[in-house]
Amino acid sequence: MINKLVFANLMHRPIRSLLGIVAIGVVVCMMLTLVGLSRGMLGASAARAVGVGADIVVRPPGTSLMALSTAPLNEKLVDFLKSQPGIRLSVGQVVFPIGGIDTITGIPLAPFDEMSGGFTYISGHTIQNPDDILVDEYYARQKKLKVGDTLNLINHDWKVAGIIGGGKLARVVVDIKRLQELTGNEQRISQVFLKVQQGTDVDATITQLKEKLPTYPIYSMKEVVSFFAVENVPGLGPFVNVIIGIAVLVGFLVVFLSMYTAVLERTREIGILKSLGASPTLILRIILRESVILSLCGAVAGILLSFASRWAIDIFVPASLTQVLVPDWWPIAAGVSLLGALLGTLYPALRAAKQDPIEALSYE
């Protein structure tokens, strides 16, 4: 009967209950989307790095793996590295920002194809002219591009030569020489990918390289992949925590407002229950149960909304953002919304429990 009363109370003001659930759902969705984006984008970057087929990455001195550093390295480094014992292939790469978190990547196509096994062409062909550009399927979908279209990037018109499968190197690829010219980085590169000869020990090779290039950060691809985690991106972990804090606060405010008005509206009903012998504990339990139901429904709504946000991202900005579903975070997000809801309910519930029955019964 008490559960029936709780549900009846929630159903009695359906719009208010629905708004409460949606507001909590948005908060939960915000958390899940943020974590999903963090993991998705880092995961996609890791997958593209693995897709290169390299064993080792050599970065410019003083940079971290996560930093974008245009092209500070001398291109001669590519040949130097190739001449080192145990190295089979050495490929330089230029990465240049084109707005937001998007970049354009320049590579020498022949050695890159040898290292990676080449791109998979969904349509079109490889780079045949200096102004040809390759875009991956996600970028093409987001920008509505097809083979033969013109794409203006870094104030230059490129001709879309091919649309490639995602998950290898980058979303936008051009000839390295053309990109170096256009960005004023002649004979300069951003980083170097190395492939070792068959049977060569990667870690031993890295140790040898570090002896010769002591100021250069040199990583194995295993390390590179492990770096693509939330805790390794400067500021991302605290950012996620800030969002969770905001989620608790918003959940608290939403439920506080909802339950405060609910308790105020039901002052007389609380008086009636007290006149029937309802104890303060029972009144407290009724109000808390309502907020638990609100927050759990909100958590379910938030989880469903995170599917919707992933769908929307995949439709509208598949190249810029990648969101994955994070089921391991569902209970955490539900817990956070429940915490906010319980904190928000505490004052209204205590107020209801302490209400004087005579005053409550005379409330109009």
Added chain:
Amino acid sequence: MNSEPLISVRDLRKIHYAGEVEVHALRGVSLDVHRGDFLTIIGPSGSGKSTLFNILGGLMKPTSGTVHIAGKDIMKMTDSDRTNLRKTTVGFVFQKYNLLPILSAEENITIARTIAGLPPVPPKEFQRILELLGIAHRLSHKPRALSGGEQQRVAIARALVNQPEILLADEPTGNLDTENSAVVLNLLKQLNEELGQTVLMITHNPEAAMFGHRTVTMRDGSVTESSD
């Protein structure tokens, strides 16, 4: 009458404070109510009858005096004891019915049993009360679908579903027309005469007061007259 009164009130006083002003709501009220009594308390607004009603129902603490209900001293009761008194010993009927609008008539009745920690299905004897009240066919309706008279009859059923020793009715016909008032008053009389239910009814209507065995008149916080 039994020698041991069900309700025994002696020199009951209640002082409210309106800011710094003392308001003497009850000034030494004494009365006895025996099992099976139908006592009506009549008096004008501000005479203290509602304060007496609230104290007898365990909704308010008196300032001084003694009140024994079913042998228990209300002055010595904790908040929890008074909550239990409302669950088990006293049933309330209010002027404004005070039904929960979100529940059906039946649920409004059974929630009193849930609160008291009893099984939701009332005992067989309760069927007789429902028959007397004539609301068995209206139990599935929400209060807004019931007439004032029907709502008050549901409220009486709710007050009696836990078989309390005392039925406290505060102006039970105050919101009803003449016809429904007569129905409710006759029902209270029937419940008293046929089932032996002790009834204590507050009213300002002298005609309603005549339905009781005894009438106590209050004025300015004191009992001024008691008549059989």
